[in-house]
Amino acid sequence: MKRKTEELPPMVAARTHRPTINPLRCGQCFVCQQGCPGEFLREYRQEGGSLRGEIYRNREPGSVPATGECLPPAPCQQACPLGQDVRGYIERIAAGKPDQALAIVRESNPLPSVCGFICSRPCEEVCLREWIDDPLSIRALKRYVVEYPSVKQPAPSSSPPRRGKPISIIGSGPAGLAAAHDLARMGHGVRILEAHSKPGGMLTMGIPPFRLPQRAVEEDIAHIEAMGVEIGTNCCVGKGDSLKTILGDSAALILAVGAQRSLTLGIVGEDELEGYFDCLSLLREFSLGHSLDLGERVIVVGGGYAALDAARTALRTGSAKVTVIYRRALEDMPAGRGEVEEALDEGVEIHAQSLPTAILNHRARVKGLRCVRTKMGRRDKGGRRSFMVIEGAEFEVEADSIIAAVGQEPDLSWLPDDYPLGRARGNALLVNEELATTLAGVFAAGDVVTGPSSVVEAMASGKKAAQSVHRFLIAKGGRR
Amino acid sequence: MISKACELKRNKRVRSTSLPTEQRRRSFALVDKGLSEKEAISEASRCLGTLPCQSCDICALLCPDLCITWNEVTEQIEVDYDYCKGCGICAAVCPKKAIDMVQE
Numbered sequence A: 001m002k003r004k005t006e007e008l009p010p011m012v013a014a015r016t017h018r019p020t021i022n023p024l025r026c027g028q029c030f031v032c033q034q035g036c037p038g039e040f041l042r043e044y045r046q047e048g049g050s051l052r053g054e055i056y057r058n059r060e061p062g063s064v065p066a067t068g069e070c071l072p073p074a075p076c077q078q079a080c081p082l083g084q085d086v087r088g089y090i091e092r093i094a095a096g097k098p099d100q101a102l103a104i105v106r107e108s109n110p111l112p113s114v115c116g117f118i119c120s121r122p123c124e125e126v127c128l129r130e131w132i133d134d135p136l137s138i139r140a141l142k143r144y145v146v147e148y149p150s151v152k153q154p155a156p157s158s159s160p161p162r163r164g165k166p167i168s169i170i171g172s173g174p175a176g177l178a179a180a181h182d183l184a185r186m187g188h189g190v191r192i193l194e195a196h197s198k199p200g201g202m203l204t205m206g207i208p209p210f211r212l213p214q215r216a217v218e219e220d221i222a223h224i225e226a227m228g229v230e231i232g233t234n235c236c237v238g239k240g241d242s243l244k245t246i247l248g249d250s251a252a253l254i255l256a257v258g259a260q261r262s263l264t265l266g267i268v269g270e271d272e273l274e275g276y277f278d279c280l281s282l283l284r285e286f287s288l289g290h291s292l293d294l295g296e297r298v299i300v301v302g303g304g305y306a307a308l309d310a311a312r313t314a315l316r317t318g319s320a321k322v323t324v325i326y327r328r329a330l331e332d333m334p335a336g337r338g339e340v341e342e343a344l345d346e347g348v349e350i351h352a353q354s355l356p357t358a359i360l361n362h363r364a365r366v367k368g369l370r371c372v373r374t375k376m377g378r379r380d381k382g383g384r385r386s387f388m389v390i391e392g393a394e395f396e397v398e399a400d401s402i403i404a405a406v407g408q409e410p411d412l413s414w415l416p417d418d419y420p421l422g423r424a425r426g427n428a429l430l431v432n433e434e435l436a437t438t439l440a441g442v443f444a445a446g447d448v449v450t451g452p453s454s455v456v457e458a459m460a461s462g463k464k465a466a467q468s469v470h471r472f473l474i475a476k477g478g479r480r
Numbered sequence B: 001m002i003s004k005a006c007e008l009k010r011n012k013r014v015r016s017t018s019l020p021t022e023q024r025r026r027s028f029a030l031v032d033k034g035l036s037e038k039e040a041i042s043e044a045s046r047c048l049g050t051l052p053c054q055s056c057d058i059c060a061l062l063c064p065d066l067c068i069t070w071n072e073v074t075e076q077i078e079v080d081y082d083y084c085k086g087c088g089i090c091a092a093v094c095p096k097k098a099i100d101m102v103q104e
C-alpha cells in the first residue's frame, strides 16, 4: 500500500458493526468477497482517499463472479445433445436480429438448415413454457432463421494450406459431416469418403423431400465444403479401396457409416415374396428419382420416422389405402408426435398395438398380413413399455405390398472378417468413452455406434469424435 | 427499481401452416410452410429466457440488507426501500440487467 492507514480520512462514520472474519468458520466460499460492492461497481475502484479505493485500485475485475457460469443452463440447452444456446438465439429472433441468431446457432450446430426442418427437438419436450401454456416451437424458429432471406451465412474462414496426411472420415451422414466441420474448424485437413453419388447419408437417401428439402441439405454441406473439407463421392470403402489402404494414407480415421441394414419382420420367407420391400431401399429408390409401383393397398410395419416416411411416400405415389402396423401404443411411437399427426391428417391409417404374425400370399405374391393385438405392460429401465400378445385376438389386413420398417442395424459386411475392430451388441462397433475403436487411430461416431438414433444425436457423436481425434493427434505429436 | 418481472399472459404457441391435405396426396412438396417474420418474432417473445427477471435470486442472495423478497400475494419480487441503502450490488450482479439504479 502506498499510503499508511493512519493517514486516511475517517471512513463510514455511520457504521454500527464491523465485519470480522472468523478463520475457524470461514470455508472460503468467497460469497462475501463476490458480493462486496467494490467488486461490482467500477467507480469504487477509482475512489481516491478511501481504504476501499486503495484495496480495489489497480485490481482487474477478473474476480467478479461470472454469474452465467454459476447458473445451470436452461432445460432446453441441457436437453440438446449439441448444447445449443437456445435461449440466446431465440432472444436474438425476438429482438429482430435473425442473422445474429444464426451466428449463435452455428457456434454449436454444423447442420442448422437440416435441423430447422427435421430435428427430433428434445429441447421442446422440456420447455418450461409448457407449465404455462405450450412449449415453444423451437424447431420452427430455427427454420425461420436459416430461411430468412437477408441472412448472409457468415463466410467460413478460409483455411491455410495443410501439409501431411489428412484425417479421413468414412460416411457423409450427420455424424461424418459434424466431425468434419469441427475438425476443419480446429485447423485439420479433412476428407470424407462417401459410397453414394451424393453426400448427406439418410438426409439425402432416406428422408423424403416433403419433410426435408434437398436445398437445406445442400446449403449446409456447401458451408462445410467452404471450410476446406473435401468430399469424395462414389467411394465405397471395402468395395473399392480397402480400409487398410485408407488408414495408411490418413493421420486418423473416423467411421461414420450409419446403420444401413434394414431389419426384417422375422417371418420365414418374407423377403422372397413379390410385393415385399425393405424401407431403406425403397426410400433410397425414391430419393434417386426412380418410381416404384406399390399397388392400391400398402402396409407399413414399424413406428419410427422411417415407417411414417414410407407410408406418406406410398400415399403420394398413388396408393389409395396405406396402413401402418405398430406393435406398441400410438403414444409409444418413436417418430415425432408432429410427424404422426401429419401422417394421420393425410389419411394414413395406424393400427397400433398390432403385431404381424404371418404374411398372406398367393403364388409368391403378397396378399395381406395377419396380425395379433397386443396389450401394454410395464416400462423397462430404458422407459420403453413392454407389450404382450392377446391370445386369439388375430385379424387380417389385405395388401398389395408390405414395407418392413422395423429398424436398422450397422452393416459392416464390407470389413474383412479378420479385421481387428471389436463389435458391440446389435452389430455396432465397440468403442470406449472417447469413441475410439479397438484399433489405434480409428474412431467411430453416429448410428454405427449407437444404432438408429437421430440427427442431433449423430451430430453430437461426430463432434465428440472430432475432439478425440484432435487429442489423439496432439498426443501423437502430430500437426495441429 | 425492478423491471416488471413476471408479467406472464397465457399465450398459445404459434403453429406454422401446412400444405392442405388434398394437395399433399399427390405431390412431394414440402408440407410445413414455416413461420412468417411476424409469427417468428411473436413466438420467440414467448420464451421465458426473454423475460427480464429469471428469478435466479442472485440479487436476494447478495443483498447485504436482505431486503429483496418475494411477495406471495402479488407474486413479484420486491425491494424493501425502508432498509435498502442503495449499494447497487443487486443491479450489478443481475445477469439480465433487470434492476435499474434510479436517482432518488
Ligand SMILES: Cc1cc2nc3c(=O)[nH]c(=O)nc-3n(C[C@H](O)[C@H](O)[C@H](O)COP(=O)(O)OP(=O)(O)OC[C@H]3O[C@@H](n4cnc5c(N)ncnc54)[C@H](O)[C@@H]3O)c2cc1C
Binding pocket: A118, A119, A120, A170, A171, A172, A173, A174, A175, A176, A193, A194, A195, A196, A199, A200, A201, A202, A203, A206, A207, A208, A235, A236, A237, A238, A256, A257, A258, A259, A260, A283, A305, A306, A307, A309, A414, A445, A446, A447, A448, A452, A453, A454, A455, A456, A458
Ligand atoms: C427415413 C428416415 C427418416 C428419419 N427422420 C429423422 C428425423 O426426422 N429426425 C431425426 O432426428 N432423425 C431422423 N432419422 C434418423 C437419422 O437420419 C439418423 O439417425 C442419422 O442420419 C444417422 O447419422 P449417421 O451419420 O450416423 O449415419 P447415416 O446418415 O446413415 O450416414 C452414413 C453414411 O455412410 C455411408 N457409408 C456407409 N458405408 C460406407 C462405406 N463402406 N464406404 C463409404 N461410405 C459408406 C452411407 O452411404 C451414408 O451416406 C431418420 C432416419 C430415416 C432412415
